[in-house]
Amino acid sequence: MGITEKEIVERFGNGCMVIEESDRLIGECNYRNTVDGVAEIGIKICETDCHNRGFGRKVLSMLIGWLFRNGYSKIVLDTNVTNTRAQHLYESLGFRKARTNIDSWKDQLGQLQSSVDYELVEKDCVSYE
Known part of the structure; x- marks a missing residue:
């Protein structure tokens, strides 16, 4: 991955969670505090047969709701400019x-x-x- 273990802990130290569907690990999501009141999030659905089935939207919606209920005022993320499927998802959530x-x-x-x-x-x- 080109990063050290310390960098991984720094990036994902606040919360890294696996996404499970029917006792099968299908991906991961994470968040970290960047500055007071701002969380940076990320998600990856690794199993391609689980793409386009609404898992990302549901998991992100749950994570975002939890972050806002727990004092965050803004959520940020980034994606590759070519990843239009992710951009559509993020915009559908209000980003x-x-x-x-x-x-x-x-x-x-x-x-x-x-x-x-x-x-x-x-x-x-x-x-x-």
């Missing part, structure tokens, strides 16, 4: 594009990639819980 970062990071093959930053405040949240 708004904050910025696009052109050639802002390199993938494991050394190729420059671009990302989109998203933000969500509670008043814009669309729940699917």
Whole structure:
């Protein structure tokens, strides 16, 4: 992955959870406190046969609801600019594009990639819980 164990703990130290469906591990989601009142979240549904079945929307909706109920005022995330399926999901939950970062990071093959930053405040949240 190109990061150290310490970096993993720093990134995911607040909360890393597995996503399970019918006793099968299908993915993971996480959050971390970035600054007071702001959580950065991430999700990955690893099992391709579980894509496009609503698991991501449901899990994110539950996580977002929990974060807002527990004092967070804003939630942020980013995704690869080419991941339009994820962008559609995030926008359906009420996230708004904050910025696009052109050639802002390199993938494991050394190729420059671009990302989109998203933000969500509670008043814009669309729940699917």
